[in-house]
Amino acid sequence: MRDSDVDLYTFERLRDEFGSFAASAADDDLGRAQRDLIGSRYREILRELTAMVSYQWKEHMERSALKGFLFHGGVGVGKTAMAKRLTYELCRRFGDNGVAGRNSDEVVMILVDGADVARGRYGDTEEQIRDIFKYARDGQSGGHHHHDDDPKRRTVILFDDVESLFLTRNSAGAKEWHFSQNSIFFHSIDDLDTAHTAVILTTNRLDLVDEAIVDRFLSYEFAPPPVAVLEEVTREKAKLQRLTEEDLQPVLNAIRAPGAVKSIREIERMVMRAYVDKLLKAP
Ligand SMILES: Nc1ncnc2c1ncn2[C@@H]1O[C@H](COP(=O)(O)OP(=O)(O)O)[C@@H](O)[C@H]1O
Ligand SMILES: [Mg+2]
Numbered sequence: 001m002r003d004s005d006v007d008l009y010t011f012e013r014l015r016d017e018f019g020s021f022a023a024s025a026a027d028d029d030l031g032r033a034q035r036d037l038i039g040s041r042y043r044e045i046l047r048e049l050t051a052m053v054s055y056q057w058k059e060h061m062e063r064s065a066l067k068g069f070l071f072h073g074g075v076g077v078g079k080t081a082m083a084k085r086l087t088y089e090l091c092r093r094f095g096d097n098g099v100a101g102r103n104s105d106e107v108v109m110i111l112v113d114g115a116d117v118a119r120g121r122y123g124d125t126e127e128q129i130r131d132i133f134k135y136a137r138d139g140q141s142g143g144h145h146h147h148d149d150d151p152k153r154r155t156v157i158l159f160d161d162v163e164s165l166f167l168t169r170n171s172a173g174a175k176e177w178h179f180s181q182n183s184i185f186f187h188s189i190d191d192l193d194t195a196h197t198a199v200i201l202t203t204n205r206l207d208l209v210d211e212a213i214v215d216r217f218l219s220y221e222f223a224p225p226p227v228a229v230l231e232e233v234t235r236e237k238a239k240l241q242r243l244t245e246e247d248l249q250p251v252l253n254a255i256r257a258p259g260a261v262k263s264i265r266e267i268e269r270m271v272m273r274a275y276v277d278k279l280l281k282a283p
Contacts, residue, residue: 001132014088014091014109020034036085050093059195061194062193066216069201069217072203072206073222074263077225081264083109083158087107087109106154108153114165117129130184133191137193159199162201163205186212190216201213224262227255230264234271247274247277
């Protein structure tokens with residue numbers, strides 16, 4: 001497997017998304033990115049995740065029982081964004097400022113789209129999973145030759161929207177997790193070098209998650225953000241589109257009806273709508 005075969009998030013790519021870090025950290029010890037996640041609950045989750053992964057990586061906890069995290073919650077509430085932001089923070093912590101001299105000094109995230117793997121887009125599902133873990137450990141085949149005294153590269157593996165990957169229909173027509181305890185996925189997870197790797201799973205179907213996953217991963221619920229956070233996101237996204245407070249009124253009004261808007265993705269669509277409406281009204 002090569003770098004071009006996977007959806008690889010490097011420091012540079014994450015910086016494009018979140019913007020540069022300010023020169024000094026915030027009071028919570030986390031970096032302050034130009035386009036950071038909004039909302040105190042997100043910040044708190046980021047702080048906890050960073051503390052746990054940093055500990056395992058720094059203290060060489062190679063065989064930890066904690067393999068990573070399970071993010072669950074509705075669509076568009078920031079699960080994928082959190083995995084990216086965590087990786088960006090780990091880049092900052094572990095000294096990767098984008099000028100790492102060697103591959104092995106990098107922190108990268110590998111995004112694995114559950115639906116793609118399930119569809120067999122890259123071939124046999126179990127083979128792919130094996131390859132993904134191998135790639136996470138060693139980097140691209142043929143590239144870097146691994147020596148025992150080399151620092152190993154550090155990787156976040158994101159299995160995004162895993163419900164399609166791990167679910168299948170059983171004979172009774174009910175959905176159930178497809179991977180058994182002995183499957184290659186659990187084998188890879190149990191073998192994971194937790195001093196260099198963290199695995200994140202996201203799903204909007206917690207009800208279908210197998211106990212074997214719950215045992216190995218720490219669960220985080222991503223609830224619909226409170227109105228105040230939705231408003232702040234609205235203003236932030238609107239600033240990028242150079243919308244005025246007046247342009248935004250329809251969006252803000254819609255948000256204030258409690259429970260009307262349940263995701264940040266909806267906010268993005270509404271701001272886009274307001275922007276297009278403005279363009280179409282323009283003389
Ligand atoms: N806390 C946040 N602050 C600002 N934007 C956010 C935040 N959380 C998510 N977003 C943005 O909202 C959109 C949806 O988030 P995403 O992570 O894709 O949701 P999910 O993975 O839960 O479906 C993305 O464009 C993301 O960048
Ligand atoms: Mg997502």
